[in-house]
């Protein structure tokens with residue numbers, strides 16, 4: 001028995017929006033997209049699209065499932081037992097999937113919890129999105145993220161650290177190229193892991209067929225990561241013309257994670273965020289805005305990532321990033337593609353997810369009304385009407401993992 005989403009608007013993910021389309025799902029795959037609902041088998045379960053819009057399952061390229069969005073989440077993590085962190089991560093994963101995010105790329109766990117969580121979801125122990133896990137992020141000693149990262153110094157040690165993550169089951173490897181906002185006593189603009197160090201680590205990841213990502217805010221660190229062969233730049237605060245043309249020519253993805261800065265700026269010290277973090281955030285924000293606009297204008301591929309888990313940046317509110325991307329110059333269709341097709345390319349699994357096309361995995365989300373015309377509707381979690389992952393609705397009793 002198949003399921004058909006019948007007669008309505010379908011955001012394919014490749015730039016096209018179909019009207020009066022019917023999408024047929026069998027088992028865990030999309031088997032056809034038709035312009036008529038007639039001819040469906042009698043026992044097909046019919047889900048009318050009505051006034052809603054059918055989207056490919058959304059993809060968030062930058063989450064931290066172990067972080068709890070408290071005012072100082074790194075400090076919270078440091079003072080927490082692994083059991084509590086794990087229970088929180090399980091809940092975070094559930095909220096994420098319920099919000100229509102069917103795939104996430106976790107950009108830094110702690111003590112292997114992200115890797116275990118991925119296994120728990122795949123084996124059906126808990127409900128959650130597909131997780132592409134990084135294991136521990138790799139940073140220099142005392143560098144950004146050190147309280148949860150694998151500190152490594154020198155090319156040989158970074159190479160070893162990358163091998164360790166791959167051995168533990170990481171889907172990609174993350175390197176810290178610069179300082180950042182949420183670790184005290186590091187500067188967002190300063191370079192951290194060197195070109196030689198990242199080159200060794202990236203080489204290891206690529207040899208194992210894994211993608212690489214980098215926390216990179218300042219220009220020198222970004223350039224070092226790019227020349228070392230990195231596949232995506234996360235945050236990217238200080239993008240120069242040289243950086244932008246390199247990214248465009250070499251098809252390096254840009255994941256600005258606007259929500260991270262937005263929530264710190266909005267909530268501030270009064271909400272309990274450490275003053276040093278708010279101060280750094282205020283300094284980087286105007287540069288970030290300019291960089292996103294410039295990169296978009298130049299045609300750099302921009303993908304959605306939220307950095308959820310950072311202060312007041314809640315798991316399950318991931319889709320807020322899409323209206324934020326629109327505020328920073330992307331068209332609604334571009335921003336929605338950033339969260340579907342472009343994001344699937346970042347992960348390197350564009351043949352499996354990211355668009356509504358025959359043969360793709362049936363990760364499908366029914367969103368109320370038409371977000372292309374009213375993008376702000378995505379700020380409301382109630383806009384998500386139904387979520388299907390791998391051909392199964394979340395609410396189905398028979399839900400089995402895929």
Ligand SMILES: [Zn+2]
Pocket residue numbers: 062063064107307
């Ligand atoms: Zn992050």
